[in-house]
Amino acid sequence: MLNVPSQSFPAPSSQQRVASGGRSKVPLKQGRSLMDWIRLSKSGKDLTGLKGRLIDVTEEELKKHNKKEDCWICIRGFVYNVSSYMEFHPGGEDELMRAAGSDGTDLFDQVHRWVNYESMLKECLVGRMAVKPAIPKGLLPKSQMTDISTKEGPSSPSYDWFQTDSLVTIVIYTKQKDIHLDSIIIDHQNDSFRAETIIKDYSYLIHIGLSHEVQEDFSVRVVENVGKIEIVLKKTENISWKCLGHPLEKHNSLIPKKDTGLYYRKCQLISKEDITHDTKLFCLMLPPSTHLQVPIGQHVYLKLTITGTEIVKPYTPVFDSLLSEFKEPVLPNNKYIYFLIKIYPAGLFTPELDHLQIGDFVPVSNPEGNFKISKLQEVEDLFLLAAGTGFTPMVKILKYALINVPSLRKVKLMFFNKTEDDIIWRSQLEKLAFEDERFDVEYVLSAPTSEWKGKQGHISPALLSEFLNRSSEKSKVLLCICGPTPFTEQGIKLLHDLNFSKDEIHSFTA
Ligand code: HEM
Secondary structure (H helix, E strand, C coil), X not given: CCCCCCCCCCCCCCCCCCCECCEXXXXXCCCCCHHHHHHHHCCCCCCCCCCCCCEEECHHHHHHCEECCEEEEEECCEEEECCCCHHHCCCCHHHHHCCCCEECHXXXXXXXXXXXXXXXXXXXXXXXXXXXXXXXXCCCCHHHHHHXXXXXXXXXXXXXXXXXXXXXXXXXXXXXXXXXXXXXXXXXXXXXXXXXXXXXXXXEEEEEEECCXXXXXXXXXXXXXXXXXXXXXXXXXXXXXXXXXXXXXXCCEEEEHHHCCCCXXXXXXXXXXXXXXXXXXXXXXXXXXXECCCCCCCEXXXXXXXXXXXXXXXXXXXXXXXXXXXXXXXXXCCCEEEEEEECCCCCCHHHHHHHCCCCCEEEEECCECCCCHHHHCCCXXXXXXXXXXXXXXXXXXXXXXXXXXXXXXXXXXXXXXXXXXXXXXXXXXHHHHHHCCCEEEEEEECCCCCCCCCEECCCCHHHHHHHCCCCCCCCCEEEEEECCHHHHHHHHHHHHHCCCCHHHEEECXX
C-alpha cells in the first residue's frame, strides 16, 4: 500500500534539483504532495468534467477556460484540464495560471521541459486542438527541418555507409571541429539503430531499422580535426548488405536540441553504497549496445514509474571516487555512471530509488546542460561554491581542471552543509588537498556541534570576500555555484556585489 506521509514535494531542502532560472518551488498545502496527486488522479474521479470523453478543442473554446477553477492548458497540441492539479503544482498556482486558456508549450519548456506531464496529467486530458494544432516539437515537417538547418543551424551534416565482409561502417560528417566522443550517443536495440550527434545547439539524428543483424558491441571513433565520426558495426553473418536499412522516426534530421524529446535507455543498478547517513553512491550500467558519455557539468534524468505514473528527476553524474584515476574522456567501453543521491525519507522519488534491488533497471536519459568545458580554458583561479548535493557537478569539474587545465593555479571549494555528518567525501577531499597543493577545501556548517572549530553560518559577504582571494589581481577566474535555489540566488547576488562579471560565474540551473 502507498503509505507515504504527505509533505511538500520535492523536499524544500532538496539540493539535487536542477532548478530553473530564478523561480523556485512553493510550499504546498498539507495533502498536496506528488503522492497525493497520484492517488487523486488514480481514484477514478472525473478530472476533466467530460466523463472520459475526448473532444476536439477550438481556440475559442480553449480561451474560455482561463480561471483557476476551470483551467485548460494546451501542451504540444493536447489540451489538459489542470484545475484539479492547481494546488498540487510545485511551482505554484500563479505560475500554472500564466498558461491558462492558452498554448503553454513554450512556457512549460522554458521552465521544465523534462517534466513528464503526459503521464502526470493522463487523467486530465480533454482532447486535441481542433484548429491550427501546435506542431509537436521535434516532429517538424521535413521542409521545415531543412529550413532550420540552412538558416540558423550548423552547416548540414550528412552520413554515409560502407561495408566489408564482416563489418558495416556508418560515417557521420558533422563538418564541425569541436566534436568529441561525448558528442555522440548511440543506442542499438533489436534492429533499431539510433545515433544522435550534438552539434553546437543542434541534434543530428540517424535512426534506422537495420536491414540485417549485427552483434551487440560496436566501436566509435571521432576524427576531431575534420569532425568525422565512424561507427563500426560487426555483422552477425558475412553477407553483403544491399542497403543499410529503412528510415525510422526523424531519421536524418537536424533540429534544435531544445526541441528534441528526451530519449531514455534502461540501465542496470550495479551497486549502492552509503556515503553519509542519508546520501548514497549509485552505480548504473549502460546497456552493452549503448555509447553514452555524460559531458562534464551536464546532467541526465532518471525516470521511475510510481504506481503507474512516470516521474522524472535530474541528477548530475560523478566519478566513483575523487581519488580514482581520471577517466575523462572515458574509453568507449566505459559502461558505468555514478550518482550521489540524497534520500529524503518522506519524499517519493528517492525512497523508491533506494528500494531498487541490485540488478533492477532504471531509464536514464540523454545528457543535458549548458556548461561548456571551454569555460575552463586558461582559467587560473577556480572557485567552487556548493551546498549539500550541489557538490555533484563540482566533482568532474574539479578533477578535470586539476588534470587538464595547465594555466590553473588554484582551485578552492567552499562546501556548505548542516552538520559534519552531512559532508560528502570529506576524507577524499582532504586527501586531495594534501596531495595537490593547488586544491583547498573549506567547510561551512549551518548547524554544527559545539566542538566544531571551522566556519559557521550561511553564504554571506564576509565568508565570500575572505574565500575569493585571487592568485593575482588580474587572474582569469571561474566561479561555479550549485545548491538549493535560495542558496544559488543569494550566492550570485553576492558575487555580483563583489564585482565578478556574468561571464566569470556559472550557476548550475536548467
Ligand atoms: C505551462 C505553465 C507552467 C509554468 C509557468 C510552470 C512553472 C513552474 C515553476 C516555476 C516551477 C518551480 C521551479 C522548478 O522546479 O523548476 C515548477 C515546478 C514543477 N512543475 Fe510546473 N509550470 C507549468 C506547467 C506545469 C504542468 C502542466 C505540469 C504538469 C505536470 C507541471 C509540473 C511541475 C512539476 C512536477 C514541478 C516540480 C519539478 C521538480 O521536481 O523540480 N508544471 N513549475
